Amino acid sequence: MEMLVTALTIFALAMFVGFEVITKVPPTLHTPLMSGSNAISGITLIGAILSAGTQDTTLTTVLGFFAVVFATINVVGGFMVTHRMLEMFKRKD
Amino acid sequence: MNTAIVNIIYLIASALFIFGLKGLTHPRTAVRGNLLGGLGMFLAVVVTLFDQGIVGYEIIIAGFIVGALIGAILAIRIQMTAMPQMVALYNGFGGAASVLVAGAALIEVMLAQNGPDMQTTIATGASGLIGAITFWGSLIAFGKLQGIVTEKAVRYSGEQIVKVILLLASIAAGALVVMHPEQQLYYWILVGISSVLGVLLVIPIGGADMPVVIALLNSYSGLAATATGFVLQNNVLIIAGSLVGASGLILTNIMCKAMNRSLANVLFGGFGEVQEGEDIEDIYAGKIKATSPEEVAMLLETAQTVVLVPGYGMAVSQAQHAVRDLYNLLESRDIDMEFGVHPVAGRMPGHMNVLLAEADIPYDKLKEMDEVNSMLGQTDIAIVIGANDVVNPVARTDPSSPIAGMPIIDVDKAKTVIVIKRSLSPGFAGIANPLFAADNTLMLFGDGKKMIQETVAALKEG
Numbered sequence: 187m188e189m190l191v192t193a194l195t196i197f198a199l200a201m202f203v204g205f206e207v208i209t210k211v212p213p214t215l216h217t218p219l220m221s222g223s224n225a226i227s228g229i230t231l232i233g234a235i236l237s238a239g240t241q242d243t244t245l246t247t248v249l250g251f252f253a254v255v256f257a258t259i260n261v262v263g264g265f266m267v268t269h270r271m272l273e274m275f276k277r278k279d
Numbered sequence: 280m281n282t283a284i285v286n287i288i289y290l291i292a293s294a295l296f297i298f299g300l301k302g303l304t305h306p307r308t309a310v311r312g313n314l315l316g317g318l319g320m321f322l323a324v325v326v327t328l329f330d331q332g333i334v335g336y337e338i339i340i341a342g343f344i345v346g347a348l349i350g351a352i353l354a355i356r357i358q359m360t361a362m363p364q365m366v367a368l369y370n371g372f373g374g375a376a377s378v379l380v381a382g383a384a385l386i387e388v389m390l391a392q393n394g395p396d397m398q399t400t401i402a403t404g405a406s407g408l409i410g411a412i413t414f415w416g417s418l419i420a421f422g423k424l425q426g427i428v429t430e431k432a433v434r435y436s437g438e439q440i441v442k443v444i445l446l447l448a449s450i451a452a453g454a455l456v457v458m459h460p461e462q463q464l465y466y467w468i469l470v471g472i473s474s475v476l477g478v479l480l481v482i483p484i485g486g487a488d489m490p491v492v493i494a495l496l497n498s499y500s501g502l503a504a505t506a507t508g509f510v511l512q513n514n515v516l517i518i519a520g521s522l523v524g525a526s527g528l529i530l531t532n533i534m535c536k537a538m539n540r541s542l543a544n545v546l547f548g549g550f551g552e553v554q555e556g557e558d559i560e561d562i563y564a565g566k567i568k569a570t571s572p573e574e575v576a577m578l579l580e581t582a583q584t585v586v587l588v589p590g591y592g593m594a595v596s597q598a599q600h601a602v603r604d605l606y607n608l609l610e611s612r613d614i615d616m617e618f619g620v621h622p623v624a625g626r627m628p629g630h631m632n633v634l635l636a637e638a639d640i641p642y643d644k645l646k647e648m649d650e651v652n653s654m655l656g657q658t659d660i661a662i663v664i665g666a667n668d669v670v671n672p673v674a675r676t677d678p679s680s681p682i683a684g685m686p687i688i689d690v691d692k693a694k695t696v697i698v699i700k701r702s703l704s705p706g707f708a709g710i711a712n713p714l715f716a717a718d719n720t721l722m723l724f725g726d727g728k729k730m731i732q733e734t735v736a737a738l739k740e741g
Contacts, residue, residue, distance in 0.1 A: 190398045193509055193517055200518040203297060204525025210304040213622060214642050216530060216629030217362055219303050220497050222313050223526045224369045226296050227501045229320065229519040230376040232327040233511050237383035238342055239333030242390055246383040251342050253379035256372040258346025259353070261324075264369055265317040266354035271362075272313055274636040275306040 218271045225264025231257035288326040289515035295319030296519050300526070306642050323515055359637045360594045363626035364424035367417045367493055373500035374413025377507045378470055381406030384510045385456075385466055400460045402509030404453035404469060410503040411470045415477030417496050423486060424626055430486035438483060439547060445476040480546065487591070487668070487707030489626045491534045491545045498527020530628050537622035537648075539674075539685040563703055566716035570723050572730055575697055576737035582659035585609060585616045586651060588688050589631045590624045592665015592700070598728035602664070603638035604735050618644050619651030619661075619688050621669035652689050661693035663714075664727045667706030672714055682708045696720040699730045 211219050234257045238250030296319045302312015328339070357365045381403045388395040395403075422428030452469035459465060484492050501523025508516030535542050579585065587606075593599060609616045618640065620631045632645050646654070655661060663670050666688075674685040690696050691714055698715060701724065705711060714720055723730050 189512060190509075193398075193512065193514070196514055197505060197509075197517050197521055200293075200521035201525050204300075204522040205529065207297060207300050207304070208522075208526045208529050211300075212304070213533075213620070213629060213647055214632040214636075214645055215303050215306065215309060216533075217366070217627060217633045218309060218313070218629070219300075219526060220366050220493070220530065220628065221362070221369065222303060222316060223300065223523040224366060224373060224497060224500065225320070226299070226316055226519050227373045227504045227523040228376070229323065229516050230373065230380055230504045230507055231320075232323055233380040233384070233507055233513065233516060234342070234376055235324065235327050235339050236330060236332065236511070237380055237387070238338045239328075239330065239335065240387070241334050241338070242387050246386050247338055249379045249383040249386075251338050253376045253383070254339060254342025255346040255349075256379070257376040258343055259350040260369050260372045260376065261320055261350070262347045263350030263354045265313060265320070266351060267357060267362075267365065268313045269310065270354065271359075271633055271636070272306070272310045274633070274639075275642055276310050 215275070218268050218275075221264055221271065222268040225261055225268060228257045228260030228264060231261055285326050285329075286514070288322055289513070292319040292323040293515050293518040295322070296522055300522060359634055360597060361425075362633060363489060363493060363630060364421045366627060367420040367424060367496065370493070370496040370500045371414045371417030371421065374410040374417065374496075374503050376410075377406045377500075377503035378410035378414065380507050381410065381510050382466055382470070384507075385460060386463060389461055395460045397457065398512075399510055400457045402506050403460070403466065404456045405506040406503060406510055407456070407466055407470045408449055408453060408473045409499055409506055411473035412477035412480065413496055413499040413503055415474045416481040416492070416499070419478055419481040420489060420492050420496060423481075424489060428482070432485035433482045438479075442476065442479055445472060445479065449473045449476060484546065485707060486626065487623070488545050490623050490628050490630075491531055491538075491542070493627045494527050494530035494534055495542075496527070498524050498531060501525075501527055534623055534628060537686060539682075562711045562713055563716050567703070568721050570697065570721035572723065572733035573737045573741075574721070575723060575734045576741055578660060578695060578697070579609065579614065579734070579738060580612075580741060582614055584654070584658045585614060585660045585662065586619050586655060586658045586690070586693065587616065587662045587664065588619045588621070588651075588666050588670060588690055589635070589664050590621075590666025590669060591626060591630075592727055594625060594630065594634055595665065596727035596729075598664060598731055599634040599638040601728045601731040601735065602635070603640055605731055605738075606640060606644075608735055608738055616644070617646050617651065617654065619646050619648065619655075619690075621648055621666070621688055624666060624669055648686060648688055655689050655692045658693040659695065661690040661696045663690055663696065663698045663700075664731070665699070667700070667712055668708045668710075670714055671706070671708070671710070671712045673710065673712070680710060682710065690714065691717055691719070694719060697723055699723045699725070699727050701725065
């Protein structure tokens, strides 16, 4: 129960921080914001690594492998495509 | 590695994510912000690889290679006009990863000595539910944007009831997961029902409402990661997921406000039925003035201020580079040209801005709706390319219109309006646009890219 309350506290505070920070992002950067935040939501990758690495059962290993693939696409693709877009905004400054 | 150290690194990663998003508040700091986010991710992944429970790396590395290859190829090769479907696809992958990780975690926790507690099982159910809706909803959104699935709103009788029943069924399956976590099958039944729900939630939504859907699915992909964080009791997942969840919700809200519609109306309301033919004929009859690129070029030569308002049609005809040529030519003749971007123009938030940035238009030329509206009264020429509903004055004048009250770009206030469009066909809202028949409007019928190119050529000759 104590763990749950701690986790909920972190969740609520992180939502507040998110609202505060992201409200200030200008509409011009909304597409990079989406792809960049998408890359961050690929953080599930660390859960996937643990499932694929601990290899408790064949099924968990297989699930873990596919989770690593999906999450890595998200992380690598997300950060790269965001970078590509942001470079286009930057060079005219 | 010691858990305290691992958790401290996770804390650093979380802080980097926040700094990274903060960097996105200005184009100058945005590149660095994105790199900081990437650094945070790198740290979190590396420290996780030192986990003592890991018995072999071959599966992980294989997954890395496959995922990184697919991700990198997509990121490098994707066209900027196709960004909406790309982001939709990424949202989906995030959701799928959450479903799989939570499913694996449920098996692992059953093998452990003391079995799962309520928190774990409830969070597992939530991961499966949100993750599956995100994955399948995103695939449908991708299909619609890519033209594989019809862009039209697919509606049928009893639609809402079907969705409510599916939602109740998936909640019931979730309750079974909580009560009998040892039965793996319940989890996968939950995932199955939620998948169908994800498809049915997005299929009735039409193309021009995609900005809302993509923003919402973006939020879901974050919340799915958060739920997985509750399963694994891992704070960095909870924090990162919440940041993305918040981001998606903010964008969803901005998009809904820009259409003056509630989220419920976008998701469940009927929209996009085409108005009766006669009404449209009545409004346009005898009042449409067609023009030519040569005439437009003559008008532009004498103008001092020009505002261009792009819509999804600019993306479809890939006209952004031709627009840039027009911009450079006008600027070289000391004619001021600005761009007015409506929040829901295009198929995702910020879609037009990315295309214009790709074509080297400086970002300080891209004006938001309120700013450009205050300029349009003093503007000589407003050029509308591939936009329709977002410049329809009916939103201001007719309270019974489906777009009544929607904030629009008031191009009709400019001295002359040039609308580049293939035909008089209605936009997504399915209604006629009296702007086309207005006294100060000239219609330049044709493909956006070709018409701009011909105007540029005529300007150079003249």
